[in-house]
Amino acid sequence: MLELKNITYKVIENGKEKVILDNISCVFEDNCVTAITGQNGGGKSTVTKIIMGILKQTSGEIYFNGKEISGLTIDERANIGLGYAFQQPVLFKGLTVKDLIDIASKENNSVSKACEYLSKVGLCAKEYVNRVFDKSLSGGEQKRIEIALALAKNSDLTIFDEPEAGIDLWGFDKLNSLFDKKKSYIIVSHQEKILLKADKIIVINNGKIVESGASKDIVKKLNKDVCKRILGGKNENR
Numbered sequence: 397m398l399e400l401k402n403i404t405y406k407v408i409e410n411g412k413e414k415v416i417l418d419n420i421s422c423v424f425e426d427n428c429v430t431a432i433t434g435q436n437g438g439g440k441s442t443v444t445k446i447i448m449g450i451l452k453q454t455s456g457e458i459y460f461n462g463k464e465i466s467g468l469t470i471d472e473r474a475n476i477g478l479g480y481a482f483q484q485p486v487l488f489k490g491l492t493v494k495d496l497i498d499i500a501s502k503e504n505n506s507v508s509k510a511c512e513y514l515s516k517v518g519l520c521a522k523e524y525v526n527r528v529f530d531k532s533l534s535g536g537e538q539k540r541i542e543i544a545l546a547l548a549k550n551s552d553l554t555i556f557d558e559p560e561a562g563i564d565l566w567g568f569d570k571l572n573s574l575f576d577k578k579k580s581y582i583i584v585s586h587q588e589k590i591l592l593k594a595d596k597i598i599v600i601n602n603g604k605i606v607e608s609g610a611s612k613d614i615v616k617k618l619n620k621d622v623c624k625r626i627l628g629g630k631n632e633n634r
């Protein structure tokens with residue numbers, strides 16, 4: 397289980413303090429898919445980066461399986477079972493897709509095993525396994541490979557930041573089948589179809605948790621809110 401306790405993140409912008417995350421507290425249960433959604437710029441990616449140690453919170457604690465992990469490096473967090481797929485894939489010079497799968501899974505995979513990971517994310521594996529992971533790959537291909545690498549890591553808790561971004565309709569239908577029921581996932585997403593596949597949803601706006609609960613309930617609420625905004629508050633009795 398992962399728990400965030402009173403996480404605040406502040407930066408200095410033009411000499412002034414800016415609060416990006418304001419006292420975020422929440423729990424990510426084991427064997428559970430938790431989605432994080434909310435307005436652009438709300439603080440979702442910042443939360444995930446703080447969990448992974450890419451950013452350091454200004455105050456607050458992070459507990460993973462009961463242990464406070466704020467003092468651990470990114471690598472140390474990866475070693476205790478936290479994995480991450482970035483919103484913007486990172487390109488590694490000169491490495492092939494197979495090299496990256498081997499690094500992610502910490503073993504020398506057979507080509508057929510490496511291909512299995514690629515097939516899972518809807519890529520025709522033979523065409524990609526020996527390709528260099530660089531800008532010659534399309535945005536959607538990079539994103540799918542990034543998801544395949546996160547799966548190859550087989551972490552206890554994997555964070556996906558907008559896995560559907562730039563991915564065609566495959567993303568919606570296939571994503572669910574990627575989840576292993578014995579593992580935990582955090583998915584940052586704006587897509588209703590993905591949100592409905594989660595067990596729980598947390599909504600973050602302006603650096604604060606504004607809603608959290610069972611997926612269906614929260615999606616219903618979000619749809620009502622969107623409707624309300626469009627109709628100017630005229631549907632309050634719906």
Ligand SMILES: Nc1ncnc2c1ncn2[C@@H]1O[C@H](COP(=O)(O)OP(=O)(O)OP(=O)(O)O)[C@@H](O)[C@H]1O
Nearest residue numbers: 407409414416434435436437438439440441442443
């Ligand atoms: N170093 C910084 N200086 C100033 N503002 C920052 C800094 N880092 C993050 N921010 C701001 O913090 C806010 C939260 O950013 P974050 O990337 O977490 O948003 P998000 O919820 O992931 O948005 P999106 O849905 O667009 O991906 C944004 O308004 C961003 O501009």
Ligand SMILES: [Mg+2]
Nearest residue numbers: 440441442483
């Ligand atoms: Mg983001």
